[in-house]
Amino acid sequence: MDQNKVKLGIAPVAWTNDDLPDLGAENTFEQCISEMALSGFTGCEVGNKYPRDVSVLKKALDLRGLCICNAWFSAKFTTKSMEEVLDKFIAHRDFLYEMGAKVIGAAEVGNSIQGSDVSIFDEKPIYTEEQWITVTTGFNEMARLADEKGMKLACHHHMGTGIQTKEEVERFMEMTHDNVYLLFDSGHFVYSEGNEEAGLEILKKYIHRTAHIHLKDIRPEVLKQVKEEKLSFLEGVRLGTFTVPGDGFIKFEPIFDILNECNYEGWMVVEAEQDPAKANPLEYALKGREYIREKTGL
Numbered sequence: 001m002d003q004n005k006v007k008l009g010i011a012p013v014a015w016t017n018d019d020l021p022d023l024g025a026e027n028t029f030e031q032c033i034s035e036m037a038l039s040g041f042t043g044c045e046v047g048n049k050y051p052r053d054v055s056v057l058k059k060a061l062d063l064r065g066l067c068i069c070n071a072w073f074s075a076k077f078t079t080k081s082m083e084e085v086l087d088k089f090i091a092h093r094d095f096l097y098e099m100g101a102k103v104i105g106a107a108e109v110g111n112s113i114q115g116s117d118v119s120i121f122d123e124k125p126i127y128t129e130e131q132w133i134t135v136t137t138g139f140n141e142m143a144r145l146a147d148e149k150g151m152k153l154a155c156h157h158h159m160g161t162g163i164q165t166k167e168e169v170e171r172f173m174e175m176t177h178d179n180v181y182l183l184f185d186s187g188h189f190v191y192s193e194g195n196e197e198a199g200l201e202i203l204k205k206y207i208h209r210t211a212h213i214h215l216k217d218i219r220p221e222v223l224k225q226v227k228e229e230k231l232s233f234l235e236g237v238r239l240g241t242f243t244v245p246g247d248g249f250i251k252f253e254p255i256f257d258i259l260n261e262c263n264y265e266g267w268m269v270v271e272a273e274q275d276p277a278k279a280n281p282l283e284y285a286l287k288g289r290e291y292i293r294e295k296t297g298l
Helices: 029-038 054-062 082-098 129-147 166-175 186-193 197-205 220-228 233-239 253-261 281-296
Strands: 006-010 072-075 103-108 152-156 180-185 210-215 266-270
Touching: 006 281, 029 054, 029 281, 072 082, 072 129, 082 103, 082 129, 103 129, 103 180, 103 210, 129 152, 129 166, 129 180, 152 210, 166 180, 166 186, 166 197, 180 186, 180 197, 186 197, 186 210, 197 253, 210 253, 220 233, 253 281, 266 281
Parallel strands: 006 266, 072 103, 103 152, 152 180, 180 210, 210 266
Antiparallel strands: none
């Protein structure tokens, strides 16, 4: 891959978890970003311990040769008013713009079960026709607002939401404008569909509307346990459903081939939320970075 086109980042969820604050509670912001840089990454996403003062955050990142490439936005069009969601989005957009990011990753979580203590497979929300219109209209509006700053809005398909399965992602992409992009997450597609083919089909079909990549691997024995015992998404995280590329069973070469053949330009971000007490963040960041280097030359 061309290092002038494709850049590598890592998410802070391996050090400190936003949804499970006890995971990595002992890890500081400074440790997190220092170990990101030490592992060989040049970009990162935003976690709950990151300072929100732009000058403070920029100084800390600049010292380590890092930059912000994206930050999760929780859209709640299914439960909040359009005005309320868009007001929060504008504040989020402006923060990322000041930090120099070009992409805003968003997921519709108004009626998501990703944080609920219910079976992640059995209780997944299914949108009504009205909800599909509400959600896609909202994403079209967020994309318009992102355009105003020369940024791209990318939808993060996610377990426990109404935009999770291959069919749901396809419907979402068909119902939104061309300036609404996809945040492709390797782990969430395999988690949802049980195989790699569905995600590869989506990536091929929408590669020219793909603005951001999350590289996440799956431990098959944990995924099997989550299904059989009807566990929640967060219970799966604690057990280690996710890991870094090269440590699970996903074959990443086909993903890298599609990106390379289609001249993808943007970030690939290792995002593997784990319990740092079980999976040392620095060790796993180095492991993921070396795997990507071997497979892509980056």
